[in-house]
Amino acid sequence: MTTSLRFPDAPEQRPVIVAGARTPWIKSGTAFKKSSAADLGVQVVREVLARAELHSADVDEVVLGCVGPLAKEANIARVVALRAGIPAETPAFTVQRNCASGFQAIEDAARRIVTGEGSVYVVGGTECMSSYPLMFGDRMTALFERMFKSRSFMQRVKTLLSFRLSMLKPRIALVEGLTDPTCGMIMGLTAEKLANEWGISRDEQDRFALESHRRASRAWEAGAFADEVLDVFLAPDGTAVSADNGPRKDQSLEQLGKLRPFFDRHEGTVTVGNACPVTDGAVALLMMSEAEAKRRGLAIRGKLVSSAVVGLDPSIMGLGPALAAPAALRAAGCTSKDVDLWEINEAFAAQAIACQKALDSNDFGRNQLGLDGAFGAPDPAKLNRRGGAIALGHPIGATGARLVLTAIDQLRESGGLSVTTACVGGGQGAAQVWEVAA
Amino acid sequence: MSGESFGDWVTLEDQGGVLLLRLADPSGNYFVFNAASVEELEKAISAIESRGPKGLVVIGTERGFIAGADVNMLLAVDNEKSAAEMSRRGHALFGRLARLACPTVAAIHGPCLGGGLELALSLDWRIATKAKETKLGLPEVRLGILPGWGGTQRLPRLVGLPNALDMMLKGSQLDGSRALKRKLIDRLVPKEWLLDKAIEQVSRGKPRRKLPPIVRFLSFTGIGRGIVRRKVEKTLSAGQGRFFAAPPQILDVTLRGLAAGPAGDFEAEAIGLGKLTASATCKNLIRLFLESEKARKLSRDLDPSAPAVQRAVVVGAGVMGAGIAGVMAKRGIHTRLVDLSAEALSRAVGRLGKAMRKSLKRRQIKPHEYQATMDRLTASTKLAGFTGADVVLEAVAENMDLKRKIFGDAASRVSHGTLLCTNTSSLPLSEMAEGLPHPDRLVGLHFFNPPEKMPLVEVIRYEHSSDTALARAARLAADLGKFPVLVRECAGFLVNRCLSPYLGQAVLLLEEGVTVERIDEVATDFGMPMGPLHLLDVVGWDVAASVCRVMGDAFPERMEPSGYFDAMRDAGLLGEKSRSGIYRYEKGKKQGVNGTALALLRDKGFTRSSAATPDAADIRDRLLLPLVAEAYRCLDEGIVDSEGQCDLAMVMGIGFPPHLGGPITWAQARSLDEVEGRLQILSGRYDQRLAQAARVIEAVRTSDTTASKESVSASEPARHA
Numbered sequence A: 001m002t003t004s005l006r007f008p009d010a011p012e013q014r015p016v017i018v019a020g021a022r023t024p025w026i027k028s029g030t031a032f033k034k035s036s037a038a039d040l041g042v043q044v045v046r047e048v049l050a051r052a053e054l055h056s057a058d059v060d061e062v063v064l065g066c067v068g069p070l071a072k073e074a075n076i077a078r079v080v081a082l083r084a085g086i087p088a089e090t091p092a093f094t095v096q097r098n099c100a101s102g103f104q105a106i107e108d109a110a111r112r113i114v115t116g117e118g119s120v121y122v123v124g125g126t127e128c129m130s131s132y133p134l135m136f137g138d139r140m141t142a143l144f145e146r147m148f149k150s151r152s153f154m155q156r157v158k159t160l161l162s163f164r165l166s167m168l169k170p171r172i173a174l175v176e177g178l179t180d181p182t183c184g185m186i187m188g189l190t191a192e193k194l195a196n197e198w199g200i201s202r203d204e205q206d207r208f209a210l211e212s213h214r215r216a217s218r219a220w221e222a223g224a225f226a227d228e229v230l231d232v233f234l235a236p237d238g239t240a241v242s243a244d245n246g247p248r249k250d251q252s253l254e255q256l257g258k259l260r261p262f263f264d265r266h267e268g269t270v271t272v273g274n275a276c277p278v279t280d281g282a283v284a285l286l287m288m289s290e291a292e293a294k295r296r297g298l299a300i301r302g303k304l305v306s307s308a309v310v311g312l313d314p315s316i317m318g319l320g321p322a323l324a325a326p327a328a329l330r331a332a333g334c335t336s337k338d339v340d341l342w343e344i345n346e347a348f349a350a351q352a353i354a355c356q357k358a359l360d361s362n363d364f365g366r367n368q369l370g371l372d373g374a375f376g377a378p379d380p381a382k383l384n385r386r387g388g389a390i391a392l393g394h395p396i397g398a399t400g401a402r403l404v405l406t407a408i409d410q411l412r413e414s415g416g417l418s419v420t421t422a423c424v425g426g427g428q429g430a431a432q433v434w435e436v437a438a
Numbered sequence B: 001m002s003g004e005s006f007g008d009w010v011t012l013e014d015q016g017g018v019l020l021l022r023l024a025d026p027s028g029n030y031f032v033f034n035a036a037s038v039e040e041l042e043k044a045i046s047a048i049e050s051r052g053p054k055g056l057v058v059i060g061t062e063r064g065f066i067a068g069a070d071v072n073m074l075l076a077v078d079n080e081k082s083a084a085e086m087s088r089r090g091h092a093l094f095g096r097l098a099r100l101a102c103p104t105v106a107a108i109h110g111p112c113l114g115g116g117l118e119l120a121l122s123l124d125w126r127i128a129t130k131a132k133e134t135k136l137g138l139p140e141v142r143l144g145i146l147p148g149w150g151g152t153q154r155l156p157r158l159v160g161l162p163n164a165l166d167m168m169l170k171g172s173q174l175d176g177s178r179a180l181k182r183k184l185i186d187r188l189v190p191k192e193w194l195l196d197k198a199i200e201q202v203s204r205g206k207p208r209r210k211l212p213p214i215v216r217f218l219s220f221t222g223i224g225r226g227i228v229r230r231k232v233e234k235t236l237s238a239g240q241g242r243f244f245a246a247p248p249q250i251l252d253v254t255l256r257g258l259a260a261g262p263a264g265d266f267e268a269e270a271i272g273l274g275k276l277t278a279s280a281t282c283k284n285l286i287r288l289f290l291e292s293e294k295a296r297k298l299s300r301d302l303d304p305s306a307p308a309v310q311r312a313v314v315v316g317a318g319v320m321g322a323g324i325a326g327v328m329a330k331r332g333i334h335t336r337l338v339d340l341s342a343e344a345l346s347r348a349v350g351r352l353g354k355a356m357r358k359s360l361k362r363r364q365i366k367p368h369e370y371q372a373t374m375d376r377l378t379a380s381t382k383l384a385g386f387t388g389a390d391v392v393l394e395a396v397a398e399n400m401d402l403k404r405k406i407f408g409d410a411a412s413r414v415s416h417g418t419l420l421c422t423n424t425s426s427l428p429l430s431e432m433a434e435g436l437p438h439p440d441r442l443v444g445l446h447f448f449n450p451p452e453k454m455p456l457v458e459v460i461r462y463e464h465s466s467d468t469a470l471a472r473a474a475r476l477a478a479d480l481g482k483f484p485v486l487v488r489e490c491a492g493f494l495v496n497r498c499l500s501p502y503l504g505q506a507v508l509l510l511e512e513g514v515t516v517e518r519i520d521e522v523a524t525d526f527g528m529p530m531g532p533l534h535l536l537d538v539v540g541w542d543v544a545a546s547v548c549r550v551m552g553d554a555f556p557e558r559m560e561p562s563g564y565f566d567a568m569r570d571a572g573l574l575g576e577k578s579r580s581g582i583y584r585y586e587k588g589k590k591q592g593v594n595g596t597a598l599a600l601l602r603d604k605g606f607t608r609s610s611a612a613t614p615d616a617a618d619i620r621d622r623l624l625l626p627l628v629a630e631a632y633r634c635l636d637e638g639i640v641d642s643e644g645q646c647d648l649a650m651v652m653g654i655g656f657p658p659h660l661g662g663p664i665t666w667a668q669a670r671s672l673d674e675v676e677g678r679l680q681i682l683s684g685r686y687d688q689r690l691a692q693a694a695r696v697i698e699a700v701r702t703s704d705t706t707a708s709k710e711s712v713s714a715s716e717p718a719r720h721a
Helices: A037-051 A076-083 A101-115 A138-149 A153-161 A173-177 A187-197 A202-221 A253-258 A290-295 A314-332 A349-360 A362-369 A399-410 B035-051 B071-076 B080-099 B115-121 B139-143 B151-159 B161-170 B176-181 B191-202 B213-220 B222-236 B239-243 B246-259 B266-277 B280-296 B298-302 B319-330 B342-361 B367-376 B400-413 B467-479 B495-511 B516-526 B532-539 B541-554 B564-570 B595-603 B616-637 B643-654 B663-670 B672-685 B690-702
Strands: A002-006 A015-022 A061-065 A092-095 A120-128 A279-289 A302-311 A341-344 A416-424 A428-436 B003-005 B010-015 B018-023 B055-059 B104-108 B111-113 B125-129 B135-137 B187-189 B311-315 B334-338 B377-380 B391-394 B419-422 B442-447 B456-461 B483-488 B583-586 B589-593
Touching: A002 A314, A015 A037, A015 A101, A015 A290, A015 A399, A037 A076, A037 A120, A037 A279, A037 B377, A061 A076, A061 A101, A076 A092, A076 A120, A076 B367, A092 A101, A101 A120, A101 A279, A101 A302, A101 A399, A101 A428, A120 A399, A138 A153, A187 A314, A187 A349, A202 A253, A202 A349, A279 A290, A279 A399, A302 A314, A302 A399, A314 A341, A314 A349, A314 A362, A314 A416, A314 A428, A341 A349, A341 A399, A349 A362, A399 A416, A399 A428, B010 B035, B018 B035, B018 B191, B035 B080, B055 B191, B071 B280, B080 B115, B080 B266, B104 B115, B104 B191, B111 B115, B115 B135, B115 B151, B125 B176, B125 B191, B139 B161, B139 B246, B139 B280, B151 B161, B151 B246, B151 B266, B161 B213, B161 B222, B161 B246, B176 B187, B187 B191, B213 B222, B222 B246, B246 B266, B266 B280, B280 B298, B280 B483, B280 B643, B280 B663, B298 B467, B298 B483, B311 B319, B311 B400, B319 B334, B319 B342, B319 B367, B319 B377, B319 B391, B319 B442, B342 B367, B342 B377, B367 B377, B391 B400, B391 B467, B400 B419, B419 B467, B442 B467, B456 B467, B456 B643, B467 B483, B483 B643, B495 B516, B495 B532, B495 B541, B495 B564, B495 B616, B495 B643, B516 B532, B516 B616, B532 B541, B532 B583, B541 B564, B564 B595, B589 B595, B616 B643, B616 B663, B616 B672, B616 B690, B643 B663, B663 B672, B672 B690
Parallel strands: A061 A092, A061 A120, A341 A416, B018 B055, B055 B104, B104 B125, B111 B135, B125 B187, B311 B334, B311 B391, B334 B377, B391 B419, B419 B442, B456 B483
Antiparallel strands: A002 A302, A015 A279, A015 A302, A120 A279, A302 A428, A416 A428, B003 B010, B010 B018, B442 B456, B583 B589
């Protein structure tokens, strides 16, 4: 099933972006290990308002995507908004569509702009996978419960005696979150399945990963991220975090080749080298109607043309973009040829390659997209020009909004049409088409 | 409700057999004790005694309970006897309250300070509200006196000797929850229910309290009190403590009271208050207090409608910029701190973070407050965020082009009414304002280093500053917990200009062969928090050299600096920050005199011979009398509005000994005749430039029209005694 929408052309209804910023994308357990998703969100929300020279009181609502906030950060968008100094009178809500949460935040705000509910939105996503907790297992939890219920001293002693060391084995929220509860497969295994079905070799995957690192490193060297990424000064010691720490300039194919498969240890091809790392990061965009931006004299960085989400078998969730991107482009009235820039999220090299192959496949085009033949694969030169998640990382709740930010930033000079798309754990795909005026 | 009124201040109501004693200032200010209100209170207590109610509740207004005694009453007392008499009258009054047969309750909301708390202490129960305006304390020590209406006697019995001394010697104010923790109050209630809970409390009868055994040992046994005394005496004599008579007097009177048994020794308290109140120190501290209140009201006087600053952009993350931005964040202002250097920004965030972690660890703030403060400080390398800002403050290097560029940039983007502030200490504002579309919005806001600690801010008015802008800047300073003093633009402004001859003489003395230790010692013996040469190390010789250059250019005839300033800077002997100046520093601690600095003095030929070897009095007067003369010049030129504000600025800006009241008050206490004479002698003996200072004093002394003389207006009722 596919849902897609073409956004109206009327300036009062057309959602546009006027400013954006993200934190550096940081591998979990490193620079942001003591931060929370809200901490990171505060950094970027404050920044976009400053960059757009906008009064925080002029924001109609804040919409953020986040998959795993801390227990104390329920409705994290609201927590972030208040902490960032947005007035208490401005409402905020959080959206969650797994890896497409960032897209979803944009989509939700965009629809509100279309209906005229509001005209100025701070959107984006934040994720701090470092702070995903370890949890007590069922047996330990049950012991705690019995402890609370024990009244007399003897009861308590008896309860305590039922303690076994093995009860301390934690449940790891990160692993549980990345495992599909309906098909039981951890995300890496869904990538293995695509590698098998589409005949993608280990070498092919490693080469794709290498290219991601090369492009990201080159982009950093060329200063391409200067506008996209802000410096974070961490409390309390003020440590500066200024650059993504995923991209490896000196990555070699040999090194990638030495890694053992991670998910299917014996016969697999997916390694930590050709999959995206677990990542912390936040991104915010300032959205408004085109008319509102013009009234305020703000430069329009990108216009939202269309969007789509699709559902598919969770065990091949990685193929989501091959369904969602065509749907969004079709809604926009465009074909593969019209696209100047593709941003396909690189959850796994196998998955990203499978999407390209599917878009290039006549069978896939006929059977899945209802076309006469292949939809048309992206030109590699137009795909993930600044590298992708394999090098940069994938803070799941934030990624969608990052893809949009980097897409409009890359088209800033040339202008053009871009499709941004990601696969979604649980078997979905999401895509948005953005247009940047030259 | 039918109530019996005893005049303007005190009314008595009956609420089902419980009498309600209401205290209210007829003008809507805080209730204070003055001749009228005390008299009414006496009458009211007689009425209560004759009625024999089943309970008594004493309550203030929505605004507050009792802010203490009217300090003008203290200022008017000029001899020991009448001051002691004032104390005895209070004892009698509160004694009658304490002896009432019915349960008595103080229902406290808002300030409950000084005499106000002493009244509350004479009642059986104290119930306070959780509101943040509720503050309890005995701040008398800050005015150089002691709690003279039974505070030294009743407080230690209620909260124990250690707690009582801590409160009385620091003069600190406790909020409701801290007061409850120290058992100063019995209950903490929501403000809406204060009266109901207070009336309800009457049914609990008279209280029976017992302090913990250790506190009882320390308070009610001779051995215990001896331990406390020794510990406290050690802290009292440290630093500038020796200049103040009140703390040892408080300690003494309190201990006497406990030694005297359950009845206490109220007479000792009365005599103690008499001595302290009649002293010059007390008068000086009260005057400074009144001046500080005036400074806090500066904004209101200039433009009562000046709105508070909620958002700020601070440009420049050096020592000053980082410090100011941190204070802003702490005080609830969303602040964007901009600098090109990521390292500077990193240090700035780290500086605030370190301070806030410390507060968190000491439980002075809660985790969410820590987080909120850190969130309010944004550090960025991007010059942006002007639109929402109420103020753009620059604290970049003293470079005119840079400052003009920043303000030019800001002015094109700021919204209507945004204030532009410069923290410059030497560049002319009129030049900085050239080309600005609204030069009236530019104000100098001169903080002192370190901004977190220094209480003074000079609000600099230049030819185009509007009252609205000045008012807003003053409001910002006051909201940051500082005392704004309005100063007209001139080289060095007020404080650095007066400081300049002081520092110049210190270096001259050094060049004449007086030892470093001797110079600094004379200054600290006078009561300065640190000697002038130590101060130069703290300020930094590079900063001092450039300030002195500016002063020398402006006033070459009397402030041309010694070449030694430049020599120190060029030699990299910058002071504390380079760990070597006049003194050496290790791990931030001052060590001995730095031989390199002295060698520099000799080798570069800065030493000079002097006709005479100055004694302590000569050194002191050479340091301080030119400062006094410069202060008079500033008054004469209208740089500062009044003698009082001038004194306040010097006390808060450079730590001029507060017990002496400030340079002007000190000089007048010595008599201007004597000051002029001394300057003439010193001029002949050491430095001819001092003759100019003598002429200034002479002019002041002989002029009939003392236009600049404007003592503190006595009509302004002041509080918190």
